Amino acid sequence: MKKVYLISGGVTKFAKANTAMDFRAMVRDAYDFALAAVPSLDPAMIDGSVISYFSDHFSRQLMAGAMVHDFLGLCPKPSRRVEGGGATGGLCIQSAYEDIASGRMKLVVAAGFETMSRVNTWKGNEFIALASDTNFDFPLGGFYTGYYAMMVARHMHEFGTTPEQMAMVAVKNHGNALHNPFAQHPAKLTVEDVRNSEMVAWPLTRLDCCTMSDGAAVAILADEETAQKLCDRPVLVKGVGTGTDCMRMADRPHGEVILLPHGKKEDYENLKYPGVHSFRAGRMAAKLAYEQAGIADPLEELDFVELHDAYTSSEIQTYEDLGLCRYGEGGDFVERGAPFMEGIDYGLNIPEKGKLPVNPSGGLLASGHPVGATGIMQAVFALWQLQGRIGKFFGDDTLQIKNAKRGLIHSHAGTGTYVAVTVLEAAR
Secondary structure (H helix, E strand, O other): OOOEEEEEEEEOOOEOOOOOOOHHHHHHHHHHHHHHOOOOOOHHHOOEEEEEOOOHHHHOOOOHHHHHHHHOOOOOOOEEEEOEOEOHHHHHHHHHHHHHHOOOOOEEEEEEEEEHHHOOHHHHHHHHHOOOOOOOOHHHOOOHHHHHHHHHHHHHHHHOOOHHHHHHHHHHHHHHHOOOOOOOOOOOOOHHHHHHOOEEEOOEEHHHEOOEOEEEEEEEEEEHHHHHHHOOOOEEEEEEEEEEOOOOHHHOOOEOOOOOOOOOHHHHOOOOEOOOOOOHHHHHHHHHHHHHHOOOOHHHHOOEEEOOOOEHHHHHHHHHHOOOOOOOOHHHHHHHOOOOOOOOOOOOOOOOOOOOOEOOOOHHHHHOEOHHHHHHHHHHHHHHHHHOOHHHHHOOOOOOOOOOOEEEEEEEOOOOOEEEEEEEEEOO
């Protein structure tokens, strides 16, 4: 299996609406951005593309991926579409990785987009809800805020997690985004701001939830020989993992906790798993990625994490799935301050600030969530972190993690139906 590297990336600014461009033009902007960062790359060298977008409904266009590939000037080279709910962008990165690791291609474009503003908010929520089981869950409501409210209510019951701990996630991510010019919702918030915002589904308020967005992102991946020719600081794709679970939570059987390399069976003797408080697919994705990357303890061996925080509650749940802390300790993990950035004043008393920054970009909560682009956005921001170039692209190095050597990106679909985890490492 060949080594695979990220060599460049580009993103558009994520926005509530970008009516000036259709999906092809947005992807082209991100693609041109990525090409500009590797000026010796001749587009004729590109072997193919993988295009990701969540829903045909937003663009009202079937086979939009082929239209994007054409607009990038890549016809008649190979292309295909990847779709996997909220994990679409992360799966796209891994699909492009597979093309190169297999030896089939040397240079691949991974491109994703979503134009969610083209429909009313209620209709957009209906389209998203179609990613629940349309025979069972969808007729009963099928709206994800309700699902996540139920899951975190159980997390609160089982583990003592509090709404204030969830609000701290929003304070962190929106605060980080004040230094990210591509983010949709930068804001200086307090815990009280989050808790006093409009209630959506108890205990989730409006500021506990990400929003629908327009946007595009592009990552360029290459084999080792090509990467060394084109890029002075390529980033190695060190490990990939994907997990899949039953779409209906009621169908998920209970069993033993999937152990990560640093886990112990006795830690979870009395835990009903996965319940509705944890994402079994996320745990499996992490396990596989860590095994391939040779990671024994992610809290000690990762320098940052960009994870799928569609809700403040899901960020806390994902700390646990990724093994950054034990199951049940996610609320305490954020309250201690471990996932906060050093060098930023959040207005909170957080004793362990900077232990392992999570969502230094602002995450989905603050950057936005144009679904097909989101996981690719994570890859691009992680690339810049590991290259030490956040200041170059953000115009401000506040979010640059000093001497970052290894990071993780995490994409999540539905209530944990698909989860993709990818570990990236600065080339030495």
